[in-house]
Amino acid sequence: MLELLEAMYPLHRTLVSDGTDEALRLLGDSLPPEASWATETYPPGTPVWTWTVPERYVVHEAYLAHEGGARIVDFADHPLHLVSYSEPVDATLTFDELAPHLHTAPHRPDAIPWEQKYYERSWGFCLPQSTFDALPRDGRYRAVIRSEFVTDPERGLRVGTALVHPAGGPDPAAGEFLVCAHIDHPAQANDDLSGVVTAAEVARRLVADPLPAGAMSVRFLFCPETIGSIAYLSHHEDLIDRLRGGVFCEMTGNDNTFVLQRSRQDDEAVDRIARAVLATRGEVREGAFRDVIVNDELIINGAGIDVPCVSISRWPYPEYHTSDDTPAIITEERLAEAADVVEEIVRTAAVNYVPRRTFRGPVFLSGHGLWVDWRTHPELNAAQDKIMLKLEGDRTLLDIAEEVGLPFADVRGFVDRLREAGLVVAEPAIPRPSR
Ligand SMILES: [Zn+2]
Known part of the structure; x- marks a missing residue:
């Protein structure tokens, strides 16, 4: 799991980007053929319920430099230096003009924070607080962003799915159980590549040791957060009635206990199963829907969809949404524990x-x-x-x-x-x- 995570980690994985596509390719390659890996692409501009599929974001070059001098931050060094979906700019500015475009994480002064402006056009750079503090206030700065918003329908928003059937093949009446994790967040590991590799491991295990005949099929959805699950479910509304429950898994690799976020139903089968599974491991932390951490379960369990979906994570962790969220804070042991928990929840829920x-x-x-x-x-x-x-x-x-x-x-x-x-x-x- 950690090896796959490390391969995907450095990629520039935004909502729609070449790095996200590459991560999906690596993920699909890691799964056995029986997992029926597939990807779907939605053209930019496509209306999906109340949302719109964003453009592909391509960055050719982006840096901030002292005027006529050395570069201060460079996208080539770390993708988090650029606010995701920054528009093109080539300008020379005073510090006061530049400052509103700079973002830091004062609580982690040596880390680069992650900022994104997916649905508004502006630009910015992210840098360590310590670097920001050292910038001369009377200096002049050159900001260069050569980015592109690509609307080519062939290069739209991409999601990946796996589908694992029980022994003897799918039982349409039994329906399906959903496992979801989000694959975006440039150069971050625990949020949520940890959930991605955890879910992929569960898929592998369900292929190696199938659920009994008559059980639910298990569908895995790997997508950019929010817009990915909206795009996918809005294109598969027929699926919604077949889904009996779901697990969103994320932040599964850091050194913390598990926390269960209950479904919007609050005491559906999946809530009670997840609680019982975690209780056998001595874990008791839990919270109500949307009270622990918000992800795609807000869509899966949202208005008009309403599939009971818990979230399993090891929230909180101090490196969240910064450049300190690296594979170094993740261990194979923690990932394996998470795969055990999610697998057990699925194996129980899918045979109910x-x-x-x-x-x-x-x-x-x-x-x-x-x-x-x-x-x-x-x-x-x-x-x-x-x-x-x-x-x-x-x-x-x-x-x-x-x-x-x-x-x-x-x-x-x-x-x-x-x-x-x-x-x-x-x-x-x-x-x-x-x-
Ligand atoms: Zn996040």
Whole structure:
């Protein structure tokens, strides 16, 4: 995971840029063919719901120099030196004229902050506070930005997807579970290449060890933040009704505990599953929707889409949105823990369904070879009558497991056997709308 992250890290990954495309290519190449990697391109200017797909941003050269002298900051040294989507400029300015165009991170005086002006035309440079403080106030400065906003429809906004089906192929009725991470943020690592490689690892694991037949398919969306998920979902509105839940994963590689941000529904299956998975690791930090950190779950779980989507991260971390957010703050161990957590959430959520009985009366369990021996599993033996009374098609396997106080896997195993015997039919676990 860290190796893939390090390959994508230095790239100039803005909303629509060659660096973002290259990162998507590296990511797609890292996935097995069974992950059905695909990319889609949306031409600049395309209306996507209330938004518009931005132009491709190409930077030929950008620097700030003392007039007739040495360069102070240069895009070639670090892409964060340039405010993302700065318009072209070639001007000589006094310090007072220049200062409004300069950005620093006073809380991290030696780091370059990340600034972007995606949807307004202006320009600027980012530099360490220490460099800014040393600039002569009576000096004159040359600002040069040779940038281009490309509207070629072939070179529009690009997103990447993977789709991993359960054993036996997709079950249309079961629907899909969504895992999302954003691939933009020039030369930053934890936000959110960590989430990208975490999600990609989960895709690889689901290919190597597929979900059981009848489970949801798992769709992975890798895109520039906000506009990428808006562009993708607005082009696939038919998909929205098939999505049963989602996880946004980001900032998974730094040295902090996990934090769960709940879905807008607040107590949907995915919330309870994520909480239970994190609890087994001793993690208890959580917050309500939009109260921890905002990302594409604001779209996925947003108005008119409303797919319950939690976010899993290790927020906060001090290097956020600065040049200090490098692979050096990330370890393979932390990434692997995150992949374990996300994988477990997916493996539970994707096999949740609403069981509806086809039988009358108590099932003749021993006659069907379904009786649970009290000597091998006393708790399940004690609960089997209660479980059989909860198969009215009005609750999910997860609800039943919580009500009888047994592990989800045990209840699912028991009800799956009833299903295989034709005594139960599985209906999709369609989430409630949020309020
Ligand atoms: Zn960010």
